[in-house]
Amino acid sequence: MDHLYDDADRERLVPEPPKRVDAPVRRAFERDRARVVHAAATRRLAAKTQVMGPQADDFVRNRLTHSLEVAQVARDLARALGCHPDLTETAALAHDLGHPPFGHNGERVLADLSEACGGFEGNAQTLRLLTRLEAKTFDEQGRSVGLNLTRATLDACTKYPWTRGAALPPAGVHSDGTVRTVLKFGVYPDDEPVFDWMRRGASGTAQCLEAQVMDLADDVAYSVHDVEDGVVADRVDLTRLDRAGLWQTVRDWYRPDADDDLLDDVLAGLQAVESWPTERYDHSRRALAALKNLTSDLIGRFCGSVQEATFAAGEGPFVRYRADLVVPEHTQLEIAVLKGIAAHYVMSADDRVALMSRQRELMAELVEGLLLRGPDALDRPFAQDWEEAVDESGRLRVVIDQVASLTDASAVTRHAAVRG
Known part of the structure; x- marks a missing residue:
C-alpha cells in the first residue's frame, strides 16, 4: 500500500536527511507514528477527562486509553480497506x-x-x-514546526479542514454530554500558513479518507466503551432499559428525526447480537468477560457494515481523496442508540452536572489569573512565547495554549497557586 502514496504525501515542512545507516529503517508514516507515541502531549492524555474524570474509578477510560482504543479500531479498519494503517493509526492517536x-x-x-x-x-x-507547540524540529529561521509530520499524516489528523469563518453554527451534544456551543473548525488564523501547506492538493473542505476512518473509529469507540463503563459503574443495566426516557434522550441529543418505532427496531437488532446480556451485571470475572465480548462484537458489527458499504460504493483505491467512507444509515442509528444509553444513564446524572459547573468556574478563574500574573506564572516555553507576543491578542493565545496543555489535576493545582 506504500505505492498508493506519493512524494507529496510524504513531504515534511522541514526536509529531513536519511537516518544513519546503523539505525532501524522506518518508513515515513512509521516515523510519524513513533513521534506521536513519544510526544509529551500524548502522555498527558492519561490525566485528562474522557467522560468521567481520571480519578473517578480505576476502570473508566481516560483520554489516553480512549485514544489507544480508537487507534486500534482505526488501524484494523484501514487495513481492511487498503489505506495505510500506520498513517491512520497515527491520526487516531493524535x-x-x-x-x-x-x-x-x-x-x-x-x-x-x-x-x-x-x-x-x-x-x-x-x-x-503538532506543528508548533510540541518540541521536536525547528526551521531555518529558528521557529518550531512541532513534530514535523508528513503532509498526509497531518491531513489525516484534521477532522474539520476549514477555518473558523467557514464553520457552521454548532448543534447537538458532545459525546461527554455537553451541549455543542463551540464552533467546529481546524485552524487558528496564525496557523493558516501551515494549514494551507498541508491542504495542498485537497479539494475544498473535504476530509481525506484516512481522516474519515479516524472520525468513524472515534465514534464507534466511545459509543461502545461509554456504555461498557456505565455498566461496570452500575449506572447502566442493559437488561432493563427505560425506553420512553431513553428514546427522548436519543432525539434530544443525536437523532431528532427518529421515532419510537424506528428506535425500537434498532434496539431489537442490537439485542439480537449473541453476546447482548440477559442478566444484570454482577461484577464477576465471567460477567466482565461477557461484557468485553459484547464490545468486541459491536465494534466488529459496525466496522464490518462500513467496510461492506464502502467497497460496494466504488472500486478504490481507498486512500486520500480517491474514495470516501460509506457509513450505512442503520449503522449510524445503532451507534446513536448506544450513545443515547450512555447519555441517559451516565451523562445526565445530577452529580456530574454539578461537577461540570465547578470545572467551568475553575477554568475561567485560571485564565484570568494567568493573564494578570503574566510570564512568571507560565511554564518556560509559554513564558518565552509571551515575551515574543506583539499584542494583547497574542498574549491571550499564549495563556490559552498554556491552560490547554494542562491535565485535570495540574489545572486544579495551577489554579490554587495562581489564585493564592
Missing part, C-alpha cells in the same frame, strides 16, 4: 491531543474566553500542537 482539561466542558470555557485571539477548538489546537 485526534484528542488538543483537548484541554475537563474535556468538552473545558473547551467551552476556553472558546468563550478566546474570542479576541481567534477562538478555541480542540481540533485546531491539535494542529497547533
